[in-house]
Amino acid sequence: MSSNEQTFIAIKPDGVQRGLVGPIISRFETKGFRLSAIKMCQPGQEHLEKHYSDLSDKPFFRGLISYMNSGPICAMVWEGRDAVKTGRVLLGATNPAASSPGTIRGDFAIDVGRNVCHGSDSVENAQKEIALWFKKDELTSWKSAQNDWIYEKP
Ligand code: CDP
Numbered sequence: 001m002s003s004n005e006q007t008f009i010a011i012k013p014d015g016v017q018r019g020l021v022g023p024i025i026s027r028f029e030t031k032g033f034r035l036s037a038i039k040m041c042q043p044g045q046e047h048l049e050k051h052y053s054d055l056s057d058k059p060f061f062r063g064l065i066s067y068m069n070s071g072p073i074c075a076m077v078w079e080g081r082d083a084v085k086t087g088r089v090l091l092g093a094t095n096p097a098a099s100s101p102g103t104i105r106g107d108f109a110i111d112v113g114r115n116v117c118h119g120s121d122s123v124e125n126a127q128k129e130i131a132l133w134f135k136k137d138e139l140t141s142w143k144s145a146q147n148d149w150i151y152e153k154p
């Protein structure tokens with residue numbers, strides 16, 4: 001029951017342009033997760049192709065890469081118990097049409113090709129994505145003063 005699991009969360013260019021950086025950060029912060037790292041970046045096509053390499057044979061791949069490369073992204077690492085799985089719950093289903101209200105995509109998006117955020121889908125992929133997007137010295141490790149109030153057994 002580690003409360004130190006890390007996930008990679010990114011606010012995509014549409015989320016940044018639509019002024020959703022604050023609201024999306026708030027969802028993770030008020031849930032009780034800790035922000036370990038954050039930066040605005042536009043890492044370019046090659047980096048984005050690496051990030052989405054598992055999807056390279058999908059028909060939407062080229063459109064996805066140009067969407068992701070269309071403006072700055074807010075890249076983050078969030079930490080906490082089950083951060084990967086619960087992070088995906090906070091995001092909602094990939095297609096906003098199927099995302100429940102109360103989720104980020106359910107509340108802020110309509111189109112699968114403009115679904116405002118990314119979240120790692122497994123602990124293994126989270127570690128790979130964090131290593132791709134962040135240098136080691138960009139990550140912080142801190143114990144929140146709220147820990148004892150968020151976890152029964154921290
Ligand atoms: O982002 P998530 O892990 O929920 O979904 P994915 O299957 O890993 O797909 C990555 C991204 O590709 C999605 O978040 C969408 O932005 C995009 N996508 C799309 O444009 N059309 C689809 N039919 C499926 C995914």
Ligand code: MG
Pocket residue numbers: 119121
């Ligand atoms: Mg995915």
